[in-house]
Amino acid sequence: MxxxxxxxxxxxxxxxxxxxxxxxxxxxxxxxxxxxxxxxxxxxxxxxxxxxxxxxWLFVGMTSEIPKRGDYITVEIGQNPVLIIRDADGSVNAFHNTCRHRGSRICTEHRGKVANLVCPYHQWTYDLKGNLLFAGTEMGDSFEKQKHGLKKAHCKNAGGFIFVSLAEEAPQGDFDEFLATLDEYMAPYDVxxxxxxxxxxxxxxxxxxxxxxxxxxxxxxxxxxxxxxxxxxxxxxxxxxxxxxxxxxxxxxxxxxxxxxxxxxxxxxxxxxxxxxxxxxxxxxxxxxxxxxxxxxxxxxxxxxxxxxxxxxxxxxxxxxxxxxxxxxxxxxxxxxxxxxxxxxxxxxxxxxxxxxxxxxxxxxxxxxxxxxxxxxxxxxxxxxxxxxxxxxxxxxxxxxxxxxxxxxxxxxxxxxxxxxxx
Structure with missing residues (x-):
């Protein structure tokens, strides 16, 4: 060629x-x-x-940006809005920032703090682990909330760095070995x-x-x-x-x-x-x-x-x-x-x-x-x-x-x- x-x-x-x-x-x-x-x-x-x-695996931010329960940041990975949030037990979770109702973005700001995740379109409400809590009585008695939680993205953090992957299966290889080194080398900084x-x-x-x-x-x-x-x-x-x-x-x-x-x-x-x-x-x-x-x-x-x-x-x-x-x-x-x-x-x-x-x-x-x-x-x-x-x-x-x-x-x-x- x-x-x-x-x-x-x-x-x-x-x-x-x-x-x-x-x-x-x-x-x-x-x-x-x-x-x-x-x-x-x-x-x-x-x-x-x-x-x-x-x-x-993509770098998205630092854990100290979301130090407390309900703190979140958002990123746009191409046409994929992603939400990274700290939950009640201190874990960092990543979700596709799209409501399971009709797909609207849930968190519209670059960073913020919430008690629960509420879609601004029709007020569907999710907890900090992505479980659907409220969809309104309009959905009918047969509606199953447990099947409509937020879609997760793979998320790992080490040394204060947060990484996400949008793949169906998380990429393998030596990434975990790198994360272990990152934990060791970042320890003096107490991120x-x-x-x-x-x-x-x-x-x-x-x-x-x-x-x-x-x-x-x-x-x-x-x-x-x-x-x-x-x-x-x-x-x-x-x-x-x-x-x-x-x-x-x-x-x-x-x-x-x-x-x-x-x-x-x-x-x-x-x-x-x-x-x-x-x-x-x-x-x-x-x-x-x-x-x-x-x-x-x-x-x-x-x-x-x-x-x-x-x-x-x-x-x-x-x-x-x-x-x-x-x-x-x-x-x-x-x-x-x-x-x-x-x-x-x-x-x-x-x-x-x-x-x-x-x-x-x-x-x-x-x-x-x-x-x-x-x-x-x-x-x-x-x-x-x-x-x-x-x-x-x-x-x-x-x-x-x-x-x-x-x-x-x-x-x-x-x-x-x-x-x-x-x-």
């Missing part, structure tokens, strides 16, 4: 798109970007939604005793894969992210082929302090393309956290942390999240696709729950670096999308030294799509 064939394709049906997607991924060189339809075709996007976002300090939702006119590709390399950082590079060392880990000796020495000195404090830091990764990955990396010498000047972001350190120069523990979860855990605050990122050429990037900043805004932390100071970086990345992603839409685009080569993270991501994406299409 040559480039002219790809450029002239017009998919009449989703079946054609699924067949051609498999062929494209099977034929692609591992060190080249994807064919244009995989970044901009609506039918290909639908396959992504069906085979990735409606089947795989249940944190709170949301700030949040941004950024609309980006770019395919979700371009958002992830941009995140998975720092090749572009020197030319695009001056605020971020005030504090961040671009090396991906100690095995990064670009890492100089002075960085390795700095890492060793910091690792000794982490060991003394009992802070886990060994690199852990799971799945094809290092899909789930945790690594703690130092920031620049003398830097505490990723603020504009490297100084403290919050006067209260998190959990049982004592060392303000803890570096950043980077957590990756494909397909939709990367995160930075630091000594006095942490930052989580979530990507959700909107269309073939639109994405929503959500960023949230968390601090100790006892920290007082305006006294212990300033939300604008916390946000400054990543607000700038996110917007810079938005522009890069949107320009990337516009170039790919051109008839002059053809897949280009990745640097195996600087862009190995992008290659890892596309390895995972390709293998996951092909596996799911083969079922």
């Amino acid at each position: 040559n480039q002219n064939d790809l450029l002239n394709m017009r998919y009449a049906t989703i079946t054609e798109a699924r067949t051609d997607m498999y062929k494209m991924l099977e034929a692609r060189p591992a060190n080249y970007s994807l064919d244009a339809p995989l970044y901009n075709d609506p039918h290909m996007f639908r396959v992504d939604m069906e085979e990735i976002f409606q089947k795989e 249940e005793n944190t709170k949301l300090a700030a949040e941004s939702n950024m609309y980006e006119r770019a395919n979700w894969k371009l958002v992830l590709e941009n995140n998975r390399e720092c090749y572009h950082c020197a030319g695009s992210h001056p605020e971020l590079l005030n504090t961040l060392l671009e090396w991906d880990d100690t095995n990064d082929p670009r890492a100089p000796q002075d960085f390795l020495d700095h890492y060793a000195a910091q690792a000794a302090k982490w060991d003394a404090e009992g802070i886990p830091h060994e690199h852990k990764s799971y799945g094809p393309g290092r899909r789930n990955r945790i690594v703690r990396m130092p920031l620049k010498k003398g830097v505490k956290v990723m603020t504009i000047d490297g100084g403290e972001g919050c006067k209260k350190l998190m959990g049982n942390i004592q060392n303000p120069e803890l570096g950043s523990m980077r957590i990756l979860h494909l397909p939709n999240s990367w995160n930075h855990m630091q000594s006095d605050h942490f930052i989580v990122f979530r990507v959700l696709p909107i269309s073939a050429q639109e994405s929503m990037v959500t960023t949230k900043w968390f601090v100790h729950k006892d920290a007082v805004e305006g006294v212990d932390y300033d939300p604008e100071r916390l946000r400054q670096v990543w607000d700038a970086t996110n917007d810079q990345d938005r522009i890069l992603g949107e320009q990337n999308q516009l170039g790919i839409n051109s008839i002059g685009y053809q897949p280009g080569p990745y640097s195996e030294t600087y862009e190995f993270g992008v290659m890892n991501f596309l390895e995972w994406y390709s293998e996951t799509i092909k596996k799911n299409l083969s079922k």
Whole structure:
């Protein structure tokens, strides 16, 4: 299949798109970007939604966002509204946010608190475990409430992170092993005793894969992210082929302090393309956290942390999240696709729950670096999308030294799509 064939394709049906997607991924060189339809075709996007976002585990939020009974958050996974709520016994549940009467969304706000879940359309009422409590006498004496509870989505949480899957059967593999590591590595942060300090939702006119590709390399950082590079060392880990000796020495000195404090830091990764990955990396010498000047972001350190120069523990979860855990605050990122050429990037900043805004932390100071970086990345992603839409685009080569993270991501994406299409 040559480039002219790809450029002239017009998919009449989703079946054609699924067949051609498999062929494209099977034929692609591992060190080249994807064919244009995989970044901009609506039918290909639908396959992504069906085979990735409606089947795989997705990061949706943090448990400390819903600390008490009846607290909830909602997310939109394509055309699938999802509700995540804390029930009376403290469990976190996920449901399809659609009433079993006539399908209306039940919770219409981004976050909130309820005693029970009441559909605003006809007041059908559910408890916090999704059981139908009230449907009115209008349904007749033969109506069976127990058969009309909310439809559940698979939900797991570890280390304060909440993941959902919309698949009929929960995805298997090494996800539980990753969750166990996440519990261990997040223990020092005591996430249940944190709170949301700030949040941004950024609309980006770019395919979700371009958002992830941009995140998975720092090749572009020197030319695009001056605020971020005030504090961040671009090396991906100690095995990064670009890492100089002075960085390795700095890492060793910091690792000794982490060991003394009992802070886990060994690199852990799971799945094809290092899909789930945790690594703690130092920031620049003398830097505490990723603020504009490297100084403290919050006067209260998190959990049982004592060392303000803890570096950043980077957590990756494909397909939709990367995160930075630091000594006095942490930052989580979530990507959700909107269309073939639109994405929503959500960023949230968390601090100790006892920290007082305006006294212990300033939300604008916390946000400054990543607000700038996110917007810079938005522009890069949107320009990337516009170039790919051109008839002059053809897949280009990745640097195996600087862009190995992008290659890892596309390895995972390709293998996951092909596996799911083969079922």
